[in-house]
Amino acid sequence: MATMTELSSTEEKNKYSQDTQVDEKLILRKAPSLCSTRYGIAFLAHLCNFTIMAQNVIMNISMVTMVNSTGHQSQFNNSTEGPPVDSFGGPNNAPKSLPAGKAPVYDWSPQIQGIIFGSINYGMLLTLVPGGYLAGRVGTKRVLGFSLFGSSILSLFTPLAADLGLVFLIATRLLQGLTQGSVFGGQFALWERWGPPHERSRLCSFALSGMIMGAFMAILLGGVISQALGWPFVFYIFGGIGCVCCLLWFVLVYDDPVSHPWINVTEKEYIISSLAQQVSSSKQSLPIKAVVRSLPFWSICFCSFSHLWLINIFIVYTPTYISSVFHVNIRDNGFLSALPFIVAWVIGVLGGHLADFLLTKNFRIVTVRKIATVLGILPPSAFLVALPYLTSSYITTMTLLTLACGLSSLCQTGVYINALDIAPRYSSFLTGAARGFAQIAAVLAPTVSGFLLSQDSEFGWRNVFLLMFAINLLGLLIYLIFGEGDVQDWAKERKLTRL
Template identity: 30%
Template sequence: MLSMPKRFITGIMGFLAIVVAITMRECLSVAITEMVVPLKSFGRKNDSIICPIDNASSVRNSNYTSMDGTRYNWSQEQQGWILSSFYIGYVISHIPSGLLAEKFGGKWPMSLAVLILAICTIATPMALQYGGYEVFIVLRILMGLSSGTTYPGLSVILAAWIPQKERSKLGSIVLGGGQVGSIMSFYVTGLLLSIWPWQYIFYFWAIISIVWFIIFTLICYNDPASHPYISKEERDYLHKEIGQLKRHDVLTTPWKEILCSVPVLAYICAQIGQDFAAFIMSNDLPKYMKDVLGFSVYDVGFYSSLPYFIRWIMSIVSAFLCDFLINRNYISITQARKMFTFASGVIPAIFIVAASYAGCNRLLVVFWFVLAIGFFGCYYTGFRLNSLDLAPNFAGSLMALTNGIGALTGIAGPVFVGVMTPNSSLEEWRYVFWVTFCISMVRIVIYMIWGSAEIQSWNDPRESKSSEINTTKEDLLIKT
């Protein structure tokens, strides 16, 4: 592996960083179905429209039962707050961590974030045992604070290591770690919950993450210039291709220009709409399958992971297709970003609503969810790489701003679902899916009109200032 080009090694480790961060974040979405008192015996109205228990699933997985008797009487709204509390910390830490990564490089902000996240994950069972609901909420906020550093730090690393001609392909593959993390988190967690007490799930994912931390800190570096083992050929190639990146120079983040930039505002709107739908799916799809469709815990893990496998494949296919279209000059980068953003928003919104009208036809519901979440994968070659397009010098700050604002929906989404679905009935969930549809349509319209992938003038404030000085000198000469 060490003989590979160093940008590929960095990309692989960045990919794995996202995988381990997502597994620690999302394993709770499946684990919570075994941590709470079953809804059928706690707080559900008799007139709720629900599906009968999946007898075939129960027979097929008769050996898969939870081995731990510890369960909590958390209402749907309380579960919503538990799932959303992570994103309170996640939002807060984004911008400070982005600025920190731009100043010092992304390696340590990202790796230490994963380590702290692992420590908090190990502490989860103890927090619940000795502290209860309130302490658990505080711990989840702390986990969000550390996790919020991951994407800004990774964006800075990618901006330093991935040239523009490889950006759609390698960038999407690296960021596709989110899909692989969801696949592993849902499927493996569901499998392990069928044979282990739920407490062990948190220990399992934390230990894997600590192993990643040790390997990453030993073999990865902030940029090609600081890597002691990179070949001269690769260093020269990256220096030539990433000439607009000036990390070692002191640049002041142009917040006024960023916040007044129309493409950035369109980017933020796209992120908000995408995250609202994505967070509802990642946080609440396992609960939908358990509480509404009546799946066993093993099948909850399997069927929740299946859409993310298709999403991962779709992200890779769309990345190669995007690079092909751009490199052949069939479409511009801006057109590519809009085309794949459209595919990642409109198609999933339609299929999510369709799933709610499939009723208790479990195979059809799963089919619609697979297609919906699968097409989410197009957004990596859509607007997701926009921070690298618009301002490579401030990729960390821009990713922190957009990802942080988008993560506000991670706070609102689960609470919204908890309030709207007190009985977890089909009718209640249908309202949730229609709201998701409307938000998705609005953000697509905004991005299609005002989105862009052109490097902005404020990417290098010194060049803009130099241009203004030269223009002033020319004016003075003309007047003279």
């Protein structure tokens, strides 16, 4: 049996040839875990997701102050229900003379606000699939790094865009969506090369939990910053954070263990040996026809669509819902709206460890994925449906919002990483395609919800939550029926013969 010294020598000569014999149990025992390069990569992916989601979400909390005043008044409870005046024309419809040091405010109806909320998702629709494909071909480091930089620059530009007019603001959000789509679609290519099968749940869930932490910090600090400095500084601060994160990403992240200059040799051997049977040594063409005919893949698409509808209701409308029900100021709204997301972050991280623990206890992968998905969709949807009937109870409302948002993060270890199970060779493309399909929900949810809230002031929230519940139930049923956990035949390595 080869010793670790011999393995190291063989690695230098043969670039980890598949003929090298590795004692996987010995490597697993000696391979570092928490203080390891792969967990460092997961942390940097967590930071990248944190930044991107924060930049995505800050509009939702800033909107409370952007539209909460009119003309020369500063009261927080003025109506914005009327039709917009020159919404798409002129420089903008902000007050012409504002007191020194005060941020501009706008007269945008709920329909217009819904369009602004959803505009970033239109751009994401166009780059989720190409982002996943490019990350698998040219590397995650480049795709995510340039996307993060673009999103950060556009965040810095957002206050100026709003000042130039609603058309410029929506165009900026569209462009920002184009950059962010590559991040959401392309990051799973990392785990094709960095994620041992029995650690993928925890690595992916920790990386994806950055989105939840980003939403938490944006909503928490967005309210404080808006009240203390003005809403434009929310965009300046998180845009600046993104530029710093971009620098760290380019310096510290590498696409695979082989190219990483500082990785421990034992850890490198462990990762490569654990993935030897899943990652092909040569690029293979994507079996498009087989993918289109794959029911397990389509079940991931429809379930992701339904869950993303739920998540967008949380992210976009939690501050608005709390403001409309409890009439709190922007600072308190930020604290209350952020509370559910920190609980979701904790549950998301713990859920990944629990999923990997169940896999070590010989639970089937499909069983673990479906349990996590059921818990991440069904209870949260039911809790939100109950909210309109409990508006008189402050504690009950906040408890249900917190539990619903917290449990929803369990889908990170369920449907969202299922593509890594059924087709690890093509997971970046499949995840991008599934997320691209699901992103339609991110476009429709705020637009449809804004329409429902405008049409029925008395039962608007009830209608929003009932529609969300129906969509979530349908997507969950499709996934439970057709979801799989085994590598599909079309995703296995094909032996090519040459004449």
